[in-house]
Amino acid sequence: MDPDQPVDPALLEDLCAMACWAPNHHRTEPWRFAVVTGDGRRRLGETLAALLEAEGRDPSKVAKSRTKYLRAPAMIVVGSAAGDHAVQTAENRDATAAGVQNLLLAATSAGLASFWSSIAPNDAPPLLELCGFDSGTTVVAGVYVGHPVGEVSTPPRRPPRITWVGDDPPSR
């Protein structure tokens, strides 16, 4: 994607709105979004680099995390709120992951490139504070969003692993 071609902020907001149509048990609406653009991308990188450094991580990994978010014009950091109990917290995360997939599909449908990456550590207070997330929130995704450059190579086939219980599988 082209890091120098900004994405319309209204479109970034629309992508977050599409995420919110994911199923969520008891309508907890657990998703939280931080739209990180411009200098915010550097601040996100610095925040994570400081956390990794404090954990004694490999200096090359620390250095990479400082600049990696500058590779896209926008990062959407998606968090999942804690539930009232462990099962609800787990289901909130399932729902938030479904929301992230909606967001990716909406980005593709808008002609944008996107990429789901992990952000680690995903529950550190400085990260949550930067993103405006409550404590107890877990960051589920850092989604790179931008305008595509070039074509994507054809992905490998992904045969579904299905156990048929009852009917026989179709013969193809």
Ligand SMILES: Cc1cc2nc3c(=O)[nH]c(=O)nc-3n(C[C@H](O)[C@H](O)[C@H](O)COP(=O)(O)O)c2cc1C
């Ligand atoms: C929860 C989750 C976390 C991921 N984290 C990373 C990551 O940190 N770095 C990475 O290269 N790919 C990560 N991926 C995988 C990519 O998003 C992508 O699915 C993978 O590169 C395969 O590409 P494709 O989906 O276009 O075939 C993650 C995927 C998921 C679902």
